Amino acid sequence: MDIILEVKNLNVKYEQTEALQNVSFAIERGDFVGLAGPNGGGKTTLAKTVLGLINEYSGEIYFFGKKQKNSDYFKKVGYLPQKQSSINQLFPVSVGEIVLLGLLSQKTMPKFFTHTDKKLINTTLSKLGILELKNKMFSELSGGQQQKVLLARALASNPEILILDEPSTALDPASREDFFKIIQTLNQEFKTTIILITHDTGYIGQYANKLLYIDRKVLFFGKISDFCPHSDINSCFEKNEHHIIWHQHK
Amino acid sequence: MEIITFLEYTFIQKAFFAGSFVAIICSALGLFLVLRKMSLIGDGLSHVSFGAIALGLFFGSYPYYIAVPVVMIASLLILKISEKTKVYGDSAIGIVSAIGIASGVILASLSKGFNVDLFSYLFGNILAISTTEVILSIILSFIVLAVIYFFYWDLFSATFDEEYAKTTGVKTHFINTLLTLLTAVTVVLSVKMVGIMLVSALLILPAVTALQIAKGFKTSMIIAGFVSLCSVILGITFSFFLDLPTGATIVLINALFFGLALFYKKIT
Numbered sequence: 001m002d003i004i005l006e007v008k009n010l011n012v013k014y015e016q017t018e019a020l021q022n023v024s025f026a027i028e029r030g031d032f033v034g035l036a037g038p039n040g041g042g043k044t045t046l047a048k049t050v051l052g053l054i055n056e057y058s059g060e061i062y063f064f065g066k067k068q069k070n071s072d073y074f075k076k077v078g079y080l081p082q083k084q085s086s087i088n089q090l091f092p093v094s095v096g097e098i099v100l101l102g103l104l105s106q107k108t109m110p111k112f113f114t115h116t117d118k119k120l121i122n123t124t125l126s127k128l129g130i131l132e133l134k135n136k137m138f139s140e141l142s143g144g145q146q147q148k149v150l151l152a153r154a155l156a157s158n159p160e161i162l163i164l165d166e167p168s169t170a171l172d173p174a175s176r177e178d179f180f181k182i183i184q185t186l187n188q189e190f191k192t193t194i195i196l197i198t199h200d201t202g203y204i205g206q207y208a209n210k211l212l213y214i215d216r217k218v219l220f221f222g223k224i225s226d227f228c229p230h231s232d233i234n235s236c237f238e239k240n241e242h243h244i245i246w247h248q249h250k
Numbered sequence: 251m252e253i254i255t256f257l258e259y260t261f262i263q264k265a266f267f268a269g270s271f272v273a274i275i276c277s278a279l280g281l282f283l284v285l286r287k288m289s290l291i292g293d294g295l296s297h298v299s300f301g302a303i304a305l306g307l308f309f310g311s312y313p314y315y316i317a318v319p320v321v322m323i324a325s326l327l328i329l330k331i332s333e334k335t336k337v338y339g340d341s342a343i344g345i346v347s348a349i350g351i352a353s354g355v356i357l358a359s360l361s362k363g364f365n366v367d368l369f370s371y372l373f374g375n376i377l378a379i380s381t382t383e384v385i386l387s388i389i390l391s392f393i394v395l396a397v398i399y400f401f402y403w404d405l406f407s408a409t410f411d412e413e414y415a416k417t418t419g420v421k422t423h424f425i426n427t428l429l430t431l432l433t434a435v436t437v438v439l440s441v442k443m444v445g446i447m448l449v450s451a452l453l454i455l456p457a458v459t460a461l462q463i464a465k466g467f468k469t470s471m472i473i474a475g476f477v478s479l480c481s482v483i484l485g486i487t488f489s490f491f492l493d494l495p496t497g498a499t500i501v502l503i504n505a506l507f508f509g510l511a512l513f514y515k516k517i518t
Contacts (some may be wrong), residue, residue: 009511015346051416052416052417052418053413053416053417072419074417074418074419075419079414079417081411081413087410087411088285088286088409088410088411089416090285090461090469091285091409091410091467092461092464092465092467092469093410094466095469097406098410100403101403101406101407101411101414101415102416102418104403104404104407104418104419104420105417105418105419107403109400110400111401111403111404111408112403113403115314133295137465137466153414157418173310192302231274
């Protein structure tokens with residue numbers, strides 16, 4: 001068993017509120033894990049803590065067998081944040097420049113990009129079918145195109161594990177379908193481990209092999225088929241309604 | 251003929267030389283500050299430099315020798331207050347800036363001897379820049395430019411998406427501290443040029459002008475640098491021939507460029 005990410009007894013507190021309580025799980029190489037739960041259930045907090053964006057916690061996080069705080073795990077991790085929330089939309093930046101930022105994790109000081117890096121960017125953009133956008137300004141793109149560019153940024157360093165926080169929220173149904181197919185290809189063909197936070201429970205049922213359902217605590221972690229028998233999977237997941245898993249669980 | 255004579259004046263040459271360096275670092279840093287919504291830190295630190303220059307004059311020292319470290323410490327204080335207490339960044343700037351001005355006024359009142367010197371810093375006078383100040387401006391400008399060059403991609407990433415930058419191993423806290431310290435040095439250097447009251451304009455105007463018309467970050471940097479440089483050169487020239495205050499003329503030319511950029515954006 002090749003464990004890529006292991007979380008043991010993780011507790012996170014915001015002021016007096018416990019955002020995560022005793023969360024433990026282990027994710028194996030090649031897993032496609034759907035991370036679901038109600039609003040305020042701690043999904044994003046969990047992703048951010050694992051990624052080192054929240055540093056005040058108790059418990060242990062291991063990436064590739066090493067403690068998160070003492071390792072350069074970020075070199076092997078790709079991240080697609082939620083709804084482009086932290087992005088400065090006024091920033092005059094081209095698609096090519098944004099994707100280059102994904103390679104910063106591989107650089108040591110002084111950080112400069114080489115011709116090889118720029119070629120790698122072309123490869124990544126081609127893989128996602130958006131090479132023609134390379135010289136376009138980010139602010140001129142549609143929501144779906146922006147999301148693909150940010151996915152390209154997350155993939156530029158060829159990460160072993162990809163963490164996606166509600167990647168499909170801003171997408172129309174066609175772009176959403178397209179987006180999930182790309183993620184599935186990454187998982188199946190390139191063996192990239194995926195953790196996908198989403199409300200689109202229908203898509204989790206369709207693409208993920210494991211489910212991590214949290215509401216501050218882990219309520220379910222395991223194979224999707226163990227949570228919901230395959231014969232009932234349509235009624236469990238296909239309705240694509242928020243919290244359907246939660247209701248099913250109850 | 252008059253222009254040639256004008257260019258032969260040593261004080262004009264010094265003003266052009268120091269002004270050009272300061273203009274370029276102001277435009278480069280200003281772009282990062284504006285995009286990070288930190289433009290007002292320049293205003294706050296310029297107020298602190300009033301107190302710091304007063305402190306220098308009070309102890310009979312060369313004002314810049316005191317002002318550079320004091321304003322750097324104040325900039326770190328602004329960061330610490332906003333990080334460690336329940337005070338927003340703009341309020342932290344307000345607090346430290348008020349302390350700076352108040353300290354300057356108290357020191358001026360206590361000394362009774364250097365008020366004229368101190369108040370000359372309020373509106374600046376680049377035509378009266380000394381050789382030491384020119385050398386100091388060039389050395390510090392080179393340091394600021396070198397730091398921007400070596401940390402360019404970290405600064406870029408943290409400005410575009412700070413949260414993501416952290417996930418790629420960019421030490422965003424260090425980058426924020428670095429940017430604040432560079433701003434502190436730049437503000438002190440700019441005080442002689444346009445004065446305490448107008449320093450923030452030198453940081454903000456070239457950047458916002460460039461952002462109206464540029465496509466791409468590097469183009470923005472080039473346009474901001476060009477606008478800033480032109481404003482300083484034209485400002486010094488016009489103020490000399492029209493007998494106007496240099497700092498204010500530089501700022502108004504900057505504002506004119508901004509107006510032109512807005513107009514260009516509207517018609518294209």
